Amino acid sequence: MMSVTARSGLLAQYLSASSQVVATQLRPTVCLAAPLSSKITLAPRKENLTTESLKQLVPKCGNVRVSSGPHGPMQVRYAHTDIQYPDFSDYRRQPVSDPKTSSEPSSVSRRAFTYAMVGASGVVGAYAAKNIVQELLSTMSASADVLALAKVEVDLKTIAEGKSICVKWRGKPLFVRHRTGDEIETEKGVDVESLRHKEHDDERVKRPEWLILIGVCTHLGCVPIAHAGEYGGYFCPCHGSHYDTSGRIRKGPAPENLEVPEYTFSDDTTVVVG
């Protein structure tokens, strides 16, 4: 109580007065004054000072509690000098094993060791995290057998100049056409600006004599017919789209050129599509 009031500025004077009342309100003194009318007679002192004999010296009027100071009851701690302190030398690092020497000179090397341990676990953790993420992502990609079927190999030796073949690739028709020199020349000379879908012939072939296309009309998905139509390339029979010998839309409803898939020439006579 006192500890609260003592801090409240202006009232401190009054409260300090009341604190004195509190401080003097020791039960022994009050008890001695008020309830006992007769003279207190103490028991004769005994020779041996036991707990019991000392207790009889204390006035008997209920509990005796001494409180003083701003914080209420106080305890007295007796310092024990016989406590055995545990030996921490097993847990100390070698440079600080002697508690009487300064730890400062060895602090950098001890910190360096600690950081090295943290860094090493960080390295292992980064490796583990990278592999976990990689494995997790690889479960989302296509499996090896699917990827193997996603490619098709076409032998170009069997396709004579001017001929076109159709193979199945990922469920779609794939056109491979061996263009003649005239066709190549014609397609290279076409004015790009006059086209609906502006693509030069060079953008659509890797080797000019080999034209590789996905045989799906960009209009509504029919399969065009090779060597047909006004431009000699492909002609879609469904709605009459005419494609030239570069697979570009020239006439009819289709909005875009025939799609060119990803392909590579594994050697001079083999093309791998996919």
Add this chain to the structure above:
Amino acid sequence: MFLRTVYNTIFRRSSAFALSILVGAVFFERAFDQGGTALFESMNKGKLWKDIKDDFEKNDNGGGDDDE
């Protein structure tokens, strides 16, 4: 002193510390993977394809020539 140099160059700044962890992880990955592969191959010596390859390829060469 060695540890003091290491501490001042790598551990003192968090950026350098993180960078060194990442760089260390690259090298650790390579060493760990190659070490694991080497251990696996040494424990399975004689059972792997590269160990028994020669026995089959001698026969295969003859068959391949016949096919062509």
